[in-house]
Amino acid sequence: MMSDQESYHMTPDQFRRWGHRVVDWIADYQERVQSFPVLSRVKPGDVRAALPGAAPEHPESFDAMLHDLDRVILPGITHWQSPDFYAFFPSNNSGPSILGEMISAGLGVQGMLWATSPACTELETHILDWVAGMLELPATFRSSGTGGGVLQDSASSAALCALLAARERATNLVSNEKGCDRQLVAYTSSQAHSSIEKAVKIAGIGRSNLRVLDVDNTFAFRPELLEEQVAKDRALGRVPFFVSGTLGTTSSNAFDPIAVLGKFCREQGLWLHVDGAMCGTAAVCPEFRWIQHGLELADSYCFNPHKWMFTNFDCSCFFVADRSALIRALSILPEYLRNQATESGAVIDYRDWQIPLGRRFRALKLWFVIRYYGVTGLQHHIRRHVELAQQFSRWIQDSSDFEQPVPAPFNLVCFAHRAGDDFNRQLLQRLNETGRIFLTHTVLHGRFVLRMCVGQSQTKNEHVRNAWDLIQRTAAELKSGNSSICQ
Amino acid sequence: MMSDQESYHMTPDQFRRWGHRVVDWIADYQERVQSFPVLSRVKPGDVRAALPGAAPEHPESFDAMLHDLDRVILPGITHWQSPDFYAFFPSNNSGPSILGEMISAGLGVQGMLWATSPACTELETHILDWVAGMLELPATFRSSGTGGGVLQDSASSAALCALLAARERATNLVSNEKGCDRQLVAYTSSQAHSSIEKAVKIAGIGRSNLRVLDVDNTFAFRPELLEEQVAKDRALGRVPFFVSGTLGTTSSNAFDPIAVLGKFCREQGLWLHVDGAMCGTAAVCPEFRWIQHGLELADSYCFNPHKWMFTNFDCSCFFVADRSALIRALSILPEYLRNQATESGAVIDYRDWQIPLGRRFRALKLWFVIRYYGVTGLQHHIRRHVELAQQFSRWIQDSSDFEQPVPAPFNLVCFAHRAGDDFNRQLLQRLNETGRIFLTHTVLHGRFVLRMCVGQSQTKNEHVRNAWDLIQRTAAELKSGNSSICQ
Numbered sequence: 001m002m003s004d005q006e007s008y009h010m011t012p013d014q015f016r017r018w019g020h021r022v023v024d025w026i027a028d029y030q031e032r033v034q035s036f037p038v039l040s041r042v043k044p045g046d047v048r049a050a051l052p053g054a055a056p057e058h059p060e061s062f063d064a065m066l067h068d069l070d071r072v073i074l075p076g077i078t079h080w081q082s083p084d085f086y087a088f089f090p091s092n093n094s095g096p097s098i099l100g101e102m103i104s105a106g107l108g109v110q111g112m113l114w115a116t117s118p119a120c121t122e123l124e125t126h127i128l129d130w131v132a133g134m135l136e137l138p139a140t141f142r143s144s145g146t147g148g149g150v151l152q153d154s155a156s157s158a159a160l161c162a163l164l165a166a167r168e169r170a171t172n173l174v175s176n177e178k179g180c181d182r183q184l185v186a187y188t189s190s191q192a193h194s195s196i197e198k199a200v201k202i203a204g205i206g207r208s209n210l211r212v213l214d215v216d217n218t219f220a221f222r223p224e225l226l227e228e229q230v231a232k233d234r235a236l237g238r239v240p241f242f243v244s245g246t247l248g249t250t251s252s253n254a255f256d257p258i259a260v261l262g263k264f265c266r267e268q269g270l271w272l273h274v275d276g277a278m279c280g281t282a283a284v285c286p287e288f289r290w291i292q293h294g295l296e297l298a299d300s301y302c303f304n305p306h307k308w309m310f311t312n313f314d315c316s317c318f319f320v321a322d323r324s325a326l327i328r329a330l331s332i333l334p335e336y337l338r339n340q341a342t343e344s345g346a347v348i349d350y351r352d353w354q355i356p357l358g359r360r361f362r363a364l365k366l367w368f369v370i371r372y373y374g375v376t377g378l379q380h381h382i383r384r385h386v387e388l389a390q391q392f393s394r395w396i397q398d399s400s401d402f403e404q405p406v407p408a409p410f411n412l413v414c415f416a417h418r419a420g421d422d423f424n425r426q427l428l429q430r431l432n433e434t435g436r437i438f439l440t441h442t443v444l445h446g447r448f449v450l451r452m453c454v455g456q457s458q459t460k461n462e463h464v465r466n467a468w469d470l471i472q473r474t475a476a477e478l479k480s481g482n483s484s485i486c487q
Numbered sequence: 488m489m490s491d492q493e494s495y496h497m498t499p500d501q502f503r504r505w506g507h508r509v510v511d512w513i514a515d516y517q518e519r520v521q522s523f524p525v526l527s528r529v530k531p532g533d534v535r536a537a538l539p540g541a542a543p544e545h546p547e548s549f550d551a552m553l554h555d556l557d558r559v560i561l562p563g564i565t566h567w568q569s570p571d572f573y574a575f576f577p578s579n580n581s582g583p584s585i586l587g588e589m590i591s592a593g594l595g596v597q598g599m600l601w602a603t604s605p606a607c608t609e610l611e612t613h614i615l616d617w618v619a620g621m622l623e624l625p626a627t628f629r630s631s632g633t634g635g636g637v638l639q640d641s642a643s644s645a646a647l648c649a650l651l652a653a654r655e656r657a658t659n660l661v662s663n664e665k666g667c668d669r670q671l672v673a674y675t676s677s678q679a680h681s682s683i684e685k686a687v688k689i690a691g692i693g694r695s696n697l698r699v700l701d702v703d704n705t706f707a708f709r710p711e712l713l714e715e716q717v718a719k720d721r722a723l724g725r726v727p728f729f730v731s732g733t734l735g736t737t738s739s740n741a742f743d744p745i746a747v748l749g750k751f752c753r754e755q756g757l758w759l760h761v762d763g764a765m766c767g768t769a770a771v772c773p774e775f776r777w778i779q780h781g782l783e784l785a786d787s788y789c790f791n792p793h794k795w796m797f798t799n800f801d802c803s804c805f806f807v808a809d810r811s812a813l814i815r816a817l818s819i820l821p822e823y824l825r826n827q828a829t830e831s832g833a834v835i836d837y838r839d840w841q842i843p844l845g846r847r848f849r850a851l852k853l854w855f856v857i858r859y860y861g862v863t864g865l866q867h868h869i870r871r872h873v874e875l876a877q878q879f880s881r882w883i884q885d886s887s888d889f890e891q892p893v894p895a896p897f898n899l900v901c902f903a904h905r906a907g908d909d910f911n912r913q914l915l916q917r918l919n920e921t922g923r924i925f926l927t928h929t930v931l932h933g934r935f936v937l938r939m940c941v942g943q944s945q946t947k948n949e950h951v952r953n954a955w956d957l958i959q960r961t962a963a964e965l966k967s968g969n970s971s972i973c974q
Binding site for chain 2: 006007008009010011012013014015016018019020022023024025026027028029030031039040042044045046047048051054055056057058059060062064065069072073074075076077078079080081088091092093094095096097098099101102103105106107108109110114115116117118119120122123125126130131133134153154155156157160164167175176177178179183184193194195197198201202203204205206207208209250251306310312313314329330332333334335336337339341344346347355356357358359360364367368370371372373374375376377378380381440441442443451457458
């Protein structure tokens with residue numbers, strides 16, 4: 001046998017040394033993140049071209065890896081943690097969150113069963129109850145009743161789990177056993193997140209059995225269209241089973257009338273899933289809690305602390321009112337996972353609440369974030385982001401060159417220059433090419449519209465003010481045909 | 488407006504300070520992990536009982552969190568990173584992997600699109616090609632051809648993606664569009680991982696349309712049963728479409744005859760997915776590469792560096808021979824995700840290769856691991872684990888009290904005391920109650936059997952030797968009716 005002395009592992013002392021270096025690298029990154037172009041400027045293939053074609057035969061020094069982080073990786077990063085990032089949605093992080101993720105990696109536990117690390121499961125259940133309390137979510141979502149919460153990797157996976165639980169409830173487990181033998185129909189609005197369509201495809205329901213309903217002028221769900229369509233589908237012998245509503249749509253931050261949808265879904269026995277991916281966090285502030293009106297009629301709800309609650313991806317809170325439906329849809333118990341705790345029925349095994357079997361200790365980072373900020377601190381920063389977006393919205397509305405086609409209730413402002421789609425497309429490209437801010441777009445009422453989403457942890461008054469100055473200046477120069485600003 | 492001065496964030500300097508403390512905490516944990524009972528001794532509810540009932544209103548010190556890690560969390564941890572952990576499968580980590588995860592959390596990028604951080608996508612494609620090279624995987628799985636690799640959170644999700652791609656290929660996208668309108672049939676062996684059954688349920692195929700076929704005496708797939716069953720199903724007008732084989736089953740490490748299955752699947756137009764979750768890593772050593780015989784006939788393959796390749800969960804390598812089938816099954820492109828790079832067709836957008844939309848920068852940790860160990864270092868430790876398991880297997884076979892019901896080709900040894908099931912159940916419970924090792928069980932040929940799986944990064948000769956001593960001593964004392972050892 002080989003000698004036990006020979007080892008390629010990093011020793012704890014080496015880990016200490018390199019770990020301190022990595023922590024310093026991250027702190028330095030935080031301090032210099034604004035020095036990089038927000039949107040990466042590399043071209044397709046640039047990053048790969050800087051890497052050797054094959055894995056190294058022999059060990060390399062950790063120093064070489066840190067060196068390559070700066071040389072190869074940073075130029076290819078789009079800086080989601082820059083205070084000048086206003087694109088898509090925030091995917092913010094924070095010190096306590098990063099530290100929680102570090103500890104999770106260091107402990108390296110599998111949380112698939114209660115027994116495989118009771119703290120991983122119990123902290124998660126507990127913190128999800130904390131979150132339900134912080135947001136004043138309906139009591140149905142607490143673990144003390146028939147429901148409870150679980151951390152998913154994303155709102156997409158949460159929506160899929162909701163759809164699967166709904167399918168099993170609607171078919172009395174026939175779908176699980178025999179496949180989709182009836183023509184099930186799901187409903188959402190044209191403004192719902194793409195994950196609903198993806199979930200419908202994955203579950204084998206079929207895209208043509210998802211009714212994508214028109215929205216009103218504010219891009220919100222029209223419940224009367226749902227009622228009509230459900231009646232039509234029933235008349236055709238189809239089986240309506242699932243409705244998805246949104247608190248703050250991705251495109252324009254529209255809010256669906258959850259209470260009306262919920263009442264109808266209850267009457268009709270349809271599962272109502274509500275997606276509050278970004279704006280759900282706003283409910284940490286009492287003055288914004290109106291968004292949850294009617295949520296007590298929903299069967300499931302999801303929002304993402306990894307969007308706007310300072311918790312690095314992945315950390316999506318998914319709540320169900322009836323956990324037994326979810327577990328029935330996803331439960332598997334092979335012999336090699338059997339154990340006394342599971343068989344006692346006294347514990348939660350979260351593997352039955354999600355698509356994968358394995359799971360990391362995600363609750364740690366959320367626990368750290370909530371404790372480090374306190375409810376007060378979270379409220380402070382959420383209010384601050386909303387204020388900054390509202391200030392930006394006022395600037396847009398006060399400007400003669402720009403307009404805002406839809407209300408901006410929270411932290412997302414959709415706006416467009418009055419000069420038309422082509423101009424706005426060019427404006428967006430020029431702004432992003434400056435490297436100083438990063439915005440993305442959507443299409444509303446057939447028009448190309450820029451989206452300014454304020455939510456990165458470090459975004460302050462000065463950043464939003466600078467962004468507005470840059471937007472005005474770039475538009476003016478584009479108008480006058482001067483392109484030098486982009487150099 | 489509130490002052491910008493007021494902030495609850497952790498500053499970079501505070502992050503430096505607490506980050507160093509966390510790194511030291513992890514290093515200390517590595518040094519003292521053997522001082523804890525491997526299997527947590529808490530009872531259901533213990534962890535929750537140690538936590539406040541509601542989220543704190545005001546910020547707490549990070550010190551308090553570190554204190555609670557020791558007070559509340561550690562007693563509730565089952566120590567997967569202990570060298571005395573032999574249960575389930577390894578979920579090992581390593582210094583470079585933890586550091587890669589830290590940087591991923593610090594950068595906090597979203598890798599859903601190439602454009603949202605080109606380095607995140609390109610490093611992943613590149614490292615998966617490195618892995619294909621390291622293992623000498625078939626050329627069909629390289630990104631330079633029609634295939635390529637992607638990191639999934641787990642082999643469960645990889646199996647689901649494979650099943651969905653297979654479904655779409657078999658139905659010419661009809662399933663995507665209209666749902667499962669034909670009676671599709673999937674095939675696997677009774678020893679396949681539970682994730683196959685779970686995937687079949689999720690996709691709406693229905694459990695009764697999964698043919699779970701009997702295995703041979705070594706618990707391997709019997710291709711002749713597959714041939715018979717496919718013929719029967721075709722005769723009944725059903726549509727066979729998917730076969731899943733395994734390289735190293737979870738229960739007993741059996742190897743399915745992939746070449747035979749592959750040849751049949753090609754002839755019949757069935758998608759062959761191969762799951763090498765744990766033992767796939769063995770192929771890093773040329774002498775173990777025989778396990779991949781026939782893999783060139785597979786449509787998809789998966790193995791988990793987060794099991795036995797020193798990369799903390801989650802990190803599952805999933806390869807497909809025809810990436811277009813996978814993308815057709817999972818692609819979604821809403822307006823708000825449109826961008827020039829995607830429309831150019833010159834880049835990969837990994838959101839279309841997986842269930843969720845969002846994704847973290849997982850490739851960093853795998854890159855660090857491969858570089859820090861080098862191929863040589865990975866080979867060294869894999870060989871070492873196999874040697875240790877083989878030594879344990881010889882001890883079992885040389886013992887008059889124990890027997891080994893199936894071969895142990897790699898790092899998993901299934902064994903049982905000759906005194907029968909009840910005795911073995913008691914033996915397992917006593918061993919785990921000592922806190923000094925953690926084993927789990929399975930059932931083979933109707934008998935209760937203990938599983939000794941060697942694969943934790945730090946497990947060395949002395950640990951396996953001590954485990955064997957403890958097993959022998961505990962069995963002897965149990966036999967003589969002396970229960971004091973467990974106190």
